[in-house]
Amino acid sequence: MDNNYKLIFTGPVGAGKTTAIQAISDTPPVTTDAIATDMTQNIKETTTVAMDYGSMQLEGGECLHLYGTPGQERFNFMWEILTKGGIGLILLLDNTRADPFQDMHFFLNSFRSFIDSTHLAIGVTQTDRCATPRLDQYHEQLSSAGLKVPLFEVDARQRRDVVVLVEALLFSLAPDLKVSA
Amino acid sequence: MMPSIDNHYRKPLRISLIGMDQRARDALQLFFHNLCHDDYLLADDSAADISIFDMDALHAQKSRAEHSQKHPQRPAILVSLLECEHDGAAFLKKPIQPQELLSALEKIRRELTAGERIAATAPVDEPKGKLPRPPVLDMAVSTTGYDANEDAAAPEKQEEELAPNYSGEIIPLFPDTHRKEEQSGQPEVVVPEPPQKEKAAFLYNPESYLQGYIQKACQLARQQNRNVSLLGPWRPIIILPETREIWVEQSHAHLYALSVMAIQPEDVTITPLESGEMPPEEGGSILPIELFLWKLAVRTARGRIPVGTDLRAPIHLTHWPNLSRLMPIHHGLRIAALWTSQPVSLMETATILNIPPKYIFSFYSAANALGLIVHEKRSNDDDRPSRQANQQQEHIGLFRKILARLRKRT
Numbered sequence: 054m055d056n057n058y059k060l061i062f063t064g065p066v067g068a069g070k071t072t073a074i075q076a077i078s079d080t081p082p083v084t085t086d087a088i089a090t091d092m093t094q095n096i097k098e099t100t101t102v103a104m105d106y107g108s109m110q111l112e113g114g115e116c117l118h119l120y121g122t123p124g125q126e127r128f129n130f131m132w133e134i135l136t137k138g139g140i141g142l143i144l145l146l147d148n149t150r151a152d153p154f155q156d157m158h159f160f161l162n163s164f165r166s167f168i169d170s171t172h173l174a175i176g177v178t179q180t181d182r183c184a185t186p187r188l189d190q191y192h193e194q195l196s197s198a199g200l201k202v203p204l205f206e207v208d209a210r211q212r213r214d215v216v217v218l219v220e221a222l223l224f225s226l227a228p229d230l231k232v233s234a
Numbered sequence: 235m236m237p238s239i240d241n242h243y244r245k246p247l248r249i250s251l252i253g254m255d256q257r258a259r260d261a262l263q264l265f266f267h268n269l270c271h272d273d274y275l276l277a278d279d280s281a282a283d284i285s286i287f288d289m290d291a292l293h294a295q296k297s298r299a300e301h302s303q304k305h306p307q308r309p310a311i312l313v314s315l316l317e318c319e320h321d322g323a324a325f326l327k328k329p330i331q332p333q334e335l336l337s338a339l340e341k342i343r344r345e346l347t348a349g350e351r352i353a354a355t356a357p358v359d360e361p362k363g364k365l366p367r368p369p370v371l372d373m374a375v376s377t378t379g380y381d382a383n384e385d386a387a388a389p390e391k392q393e394e395e396l397a398p399n400y401s402g403e404i405i406p407l408f409p410d411t412h413r414k415e416e417q418s419g420q421p422e423v424v425v426p427e428p429p430q431k432e433k434a435a436f437l438y439n440p441e442s443y444l445q446g447y448i449q450k451a452c453q454l455a456r457q458q459n460r461n462v463s464l465l466g467p468w469r470p471i472i473i474l475p476e477t478r479e480i481w482v483e484q485s486h487a488h489l490y491a492l493s494v495m496a497i498q499p500e501d502v503t504i505t506p507l508e509s510g511e512m513p514p515e516e517g518g519s520i521l522p523i524e525l526f527l528w529k530l531a532v533r534t535a536r537g538r539i540p541v542g543t544d545l546r547a548p549i550h551l552t553h554w555p556n557l558s559r560l561m562p563i564h565h566g567l568r569i570a571a572l573w574t575s576q577p578v579s580l581m582e583t584a585t586i587l588n589i590p591p592k593y594i595f596s597f598y599s600a601a602n603a604l605g606l607i608v609h610e611k612r613s614n615d616d617d618r619p620s621r622q623a624n625q626q627q628e629h630i631g632l633f634r635k636i637l638a639r640l641r642k643r644t
């Protein structure tokens with residue numbers, strides 16, 4: 054399993070996980086979206102019911118696997134399995150949701166031990182549709198949870214936004230990481 | 235207030251700038267347009283009425299001598315960081331104060347008018363009243379300016395923006411005219427403790443520039459929780475603290491170009507507005523203060539840090555800046571990662587990251603303008619290598635490959 058690394062994307066329904074993985078994956082992501090039923094129906098048409106999968110082929114034959122957790126909380130039994138061997142966590146939060154802070158704390162708690170042993174970067178999506186809460190309010194919440202992590206506005210449809218977020222995660226893991234020319 | 239010139243029938247005088255780079259030309263062009271109502275226009279040297287020489291430029295003495303021969307009658311203004319030989323020509327010391335420049339020009343105008351020496355027919359290269367787009371414009375308006383390559387070591391897109399001349403002087407209004415190419419392949423970057431005399435080279439005083447006035451206005455707006463108007467040698471600016479936005483009447487590009495101009499406190503008024511008073515709905519534009527101030531600070535600092543900054547004091551960031559939206563600074567992600575992980579000084583940062591100090595200084599100045607810098611007492615356990623860091627060392631190779639892959643556009 055040595056050349057098998059994972060990066061985990063998580064966040065509430067509709068935060069942009071599938072889209073973000075799509076943005077940086079080499080291959081079209083395998084996604085197990087289904088027509089949304091019950092609670093997600095009025096939010097979006099499809100939702101990821103199992104998980105998303107994408108990958109990035111690295112130099113030297115290694116591969117970075119990109120996994121997205123399903124957005125619906127009832128599937129969270131999978132998270133533990135998913136994070137095993139993960140190098141870090143990307144949390145996407147949808148700024149248009151009723152209570153994005155509650156979403157954030159929910160995911161911070163759910164992944165706390167994984168976050169503590171690796172690192173976290175947070176992308177706040179849909180800020181073009183809803184400007185509040187502002188990022189500084191997220192930072193206040195994070196600081197009360199004892200965390201100081203990269204937190205950016207991200208449009209999951211923009212590859213470069215997703216790239217900045219992943220890079221920030223990597224540099225947080227190793228600030229002295231040098232970039233080979 | 236600026237000396238005002240209300241005579242609408244005055245003939246514009248044509249000015250040739252010698253030894254100045256594009257940025258200085260842009261700044262002066264804005265100055266002539268906004269504050270002198272196009273009484274002065276930039277023109278080709280062959281058609282000019284007045285020459286302004288930057289005496290800090292390479293071979294300045296020589297080109298000045300050549301010009302005097304070619305145009306023995308033409309009045310000249312010399313500008314320099316240091317007093318210099320000016321044999322009769324007007325002399326202004328940098329940073330140039332707008333009033334001084336204007337007074338010098340007005341004096342020459344009076345002499346010229348008296349002597350009827352204004353060249354009568356030669357065309358000017360800028361039509362009156364129309365300000366050509368300064369080249370900075372292209373970079374100025376995007377709010378989503380992140381380029382993933384900015385953090386990469388190789389391409390130095392921002393070089394123009396960030397590179398002051400450390401070994402020479404930093405010239406606030408007319409920068410970089412005699413910048414030497416950066417030496418490449420230096421194995422080790424160390425911030426030298428500069429000799430007293432050279433200190434000014436990497437220091438600047440934000441308070442003398444638009445940056446400082448905006449910061450002051452923001453502070454007042456926050457304290458009083460009211461909109462605040464900022465008037466000066468620019469079109470009106472209003473700070474909106476509630477939404478953390480700024481309303482500007484002028485184009486952003488023009489304001490960014492003004493960033494290098496030293497402005498006297500007498501020329502600026504900061505006033506809280508009546509509660510509920512809002513900017514006019516027509517004209518102007520609104521943008522997040524953070525985006526504006528960050529970029530303005532980068533433009534003003536140009537690789538320098540505010541006076542009074544201690545290079546050896548440990549600092550950290552209160553939180554990560556919104557780097558997906560703020561104007562990119564070379565190595566910004568790495569600097570932010572380091573400054574959120576532990577308190578380190580600016581000098582240590584240069585050593586740990588092994589990057590040129592100018593990027594660190596730019597980042598510092600921008601983050602400081604947003605109030606993100608905290609000076610910290612170093613605690614003992616900061617010396618221990620963190621558990622996480624150790625654990626990550628084995629993955630460094632992997633991380634590097636991921637970065638390389640992310641930056642290879644498909």
Ligand SMILES: Nc1nc2c(ncn2[C@@H]2O[C@H](COP(=O)(O)OP(=O)(O)OP(=O)(O)O)[C@@H](O)[C@H]2O)c(=O)[nH]1
Nearest residue numbers: 066067068069070071072100101124178179208209
């Ligand atoms: N306007 C806007 N749309 C966005 C942004 N980010 C993502 N989207 C869109 O939001 C929708 C939801 O994105 P998905 O990628 O399906 O979200 P998800 O997290 O996979 O959702 P689940 O699988 O249901 O958990 C898609 O149509 C995206 O194109 C953003 O910043 N602004």
Ligand SMILES: [Mg+2]
Nearest residue numbers: 070071100101
């Ligand atoms: Mg999905």
